[in-house]
Structure formats: C-alpha cells, structure tokens
Amino acid sequence: MKKKHRAFLKWAGGKYALSDVINTMLPKGNRLVEPFVGAGSVFLNSDYDEYLLSDINQDLINLYRILQRTPDKFIKDARRLFSPENNQAERYYQFRKEFNASADPYFRSLIFLYMNRHGYNGLCRYNKSGGYNVPFGKYKRPYFPEIELNFFAEKASKAVFICDGYRQTFSHAKPGDVIYCDPPYVPLSKTASFTSYAGNGFGLDEQADLANAAEEVTNKRNISVLISNHDTIWTRKIYEHAKKQRSIEVSRTISQKANKRNKVSELLVLY
Incomplete structure (x- = not known):
C-alpha cells in the first residue's frame, strides 16, 4: 500500500482524506494543473511528471516558492518560532500585527x-x-511539521508555482495536461459560506463560470478537468455537461466540536 503524505499546512477543505x-x-497525463492548490494534498499524493500549481493567495505561493528554493534555511528559521514562549496570545497577536505591516516575502512566509x-x-x-x-x-503544543515540510520541498522539484486566477491558470494548460479544481465550495446554508480566505469571495457566478471554463478547455483543447464541490441540486445543474459524476460521503472537519462534524455529500465531476 502506497504511503499517504500529509500537507504541512492545516487547511479547511483539505483533500488528504479524499486523495x-x-x-x-x-x-x-504528463502534467497536473491545479488552479486552487490550497495545502497541496492532491499534489503530494499523485504521481505526475510535472505540476503547475496555482492559487490566488500570494502568501501561500510565496511560501511554496521559498520552501522550494531554500528548504533547509526556511525549515531551520521556522522551527525557532515553535517554542512555548511563542505559544501565547500576546505573542501571536504581535506576530500577526507585524505580518500585516510587512511586505517582506520571507518574513511573511x-x-x-x-x-x-x-x-x-x-x-x-x-x-x-x-x-x-x-x-x-x-493549542497546548502546536506541531512543527518538519517531516511534511521536507517532503513538500523534495516533491516541489517537479512543480512550478504561480499566483493567478483560475481562468489565467487554465490558459497555461496544453494537450496532455490534466486539470484538478478544488474551488471554495458552494455553501450548504446561508450561514455556512466561507469563501474569502484570500481576501476576495468566490460566489455563485464564479462557480458557474468555472464549470463553463472546464467545458470550454475540454472541448477546445482536449484537456480533462476534474472538479470537486458539495453535492447539491445547484452544483448538479451547473455540472450537467460533465461526462462523469460521482457522489461520496465525507466527514466535516472545520467544526471544533466533534458532535457537529457531520457527514456531507461531495461531488466529483469529470469533463
């Protein structure tokens, strides 16, 4: 059985369990293209010769590029931050304030x-x-993900990281590529919407446009696209032209209360 690899970042909606x-x-295919790479669980647990990994979160992409270029230095410097004296609210909020005031990519990473x-x-x-x-x-003792950082850095030799929107990322795809999209999910209720992890929302218009983009790139350039999302009547409708749909039940992990981590249905559609 092939060993699975965890991402070094904790990530809402991460795909480790579903990889x-x-x-x-x-x-x-020769290359996997991910317009919504997030924590990178699909990248870490798939086997392509090359990867084009994109996200609109500039901090995320800067972190990946720095880890790719200077892994030993970055891991050594990051380890120093994981100490008991830094695991206090006052220190955390001071670091957060300095982060928000800084324009230095290395410090921000x-x-x-x-x-x-x-x-x-x-x-x-x-x-x-x-x-x-x-x-x-x-948290009592935050985990320093040294093993996960090293594995990511090693596999990143196959990857190119870009900070771009999904349409721009799609434009880089070529025949022989495979695209996997893990967009912010369609909310299951009005109070469950969480789409602003990079400062700008991903609403229903963007959801529908992503489905259109997948259909276009499949028809015009013969590139396969796989998309994951919540399984709802609305997502079934916008993905109606996909050639394959598969619904699976997964446990919700964003809630801190275990009794509120209910199973929900997710949809995987292949164009």
Whole structure:
C-alpha cells in the first residue's frame, strides 16, 4: 500500500482524506494543473511528471516558492518560532500585527506557517483590507511539521508555482495536461459560506463560470478537468455537461466540536 503524505499546512477543505478517491478519477497525463492548490494534498499524493500549481493567495505561493528554493534555511528559521514562549496570545497577536505591516516575502512566509499552526482551527482568512485576522488557537503544543515540510520541498522539484486566477491558470494548460479544481465550495446554508480566505469571495457566478471554463478547455483543447464541490441540486445543474459524476460521503472537519462534524455529500465531476 502506497504511503499517504500529509500537507504541512492545516487547511479547511483539505483533500488528504479524499486523495485516494480523487486519484482514481484523475486521468493519466504528463502534467497536473491545479488552479486552487490550497495545502497541496492532491499534489503530494499523485504521481505526475510535472505540476503547475496555482492559487490566488500570494502568501501561500510565496511560501511554496521559498520552501522550494531554500528548504533547509526556511525549515531551520521556522522551527525557532515553535517554542512555548511563542505559544501565547500576546505573542501571536504581535506576530500577526507585524505580518500585516510587512511586505517582506520571507518574513511573511515564516509567520504564515507559524499562524497556520498556532491560529484558530487552521483557518486562513483575511479582512477586506487584506489583513490576516484569524484569532489565536490556544493549542497546548502546536506541531512543527518538519517531516511534511521536507517532503513538500523534495516533491516541489517537479512543480512550478504561480499566483493567478483560475481562468489565467487554465490558459497555461496544453494537450496532455490534466486539470484538478478544488474551488471554495458552494455553501450548504446561508450561514455556512466561507469563501474569502484570500481576501476576495468566490460566489455563485464564479462557480458557474468555472464549470463553463472546464467545458470550454475540454472541448477546445482536449484537456480533462476534474472538479470537486458539495453535492447539491445547484452544483448538479451547473455540472450537467460533465461526462462523469460521482457522489461520496465525507466527514466535516472545520467544526471544533466533534458532535457537529457531520457527514456531507461531495461531488466529483469529470469533463
């Protein structure tokens, strides 16, 4: 049995648990293109010769590029932040303030990882001004993901990281590529909407446009596209032209209360 690899970032909607199922639906190809790479679980647990990994979150892409170029230095510097004296609310909020005031990519990458592991429930969220605003998480001993960082850095030799929207990322795809899309999911209720992890929302118009983009790239350039989302009447409708649909039940992991982590249906559609 092939060993599965966890992402070094905690991530709402991460695909570690679903990576096996996703791999069974991903067609063979030379390169996997991901317009919504997130924490990179599909990248880490798939086997393509090359990867084009994109996200609109500039902090995320800067972190990946730095880890790709100077893994030993970055891991050594990041490890210093994971200490008991830094696992306090006062220190966390000071780091968050310095992060929001800084334009230095290396410093922001270090603090981004620190806040991801010390912040509330692994959320990544910005306010409308672009300020990171996730509160302190109150964990006893935040885990430093050294093994996961090293594996990511090693596999990143196959990858190119870009910060772009999904339409722009689609434009880079060529015959022989496979595209996997893991967009912010359609909310299951009016109070469940969480689409602003990079400072700008991903609403129903964008959801429908992504489905259109998948259909276009499949028809015009003969490139396969796999998309994951919540299984709802609305998503079934916008993906009606996909050649294959598969519904699976998954456990919800964003709630801190175990009794509220109900199973929900997710949809995987292949164009």
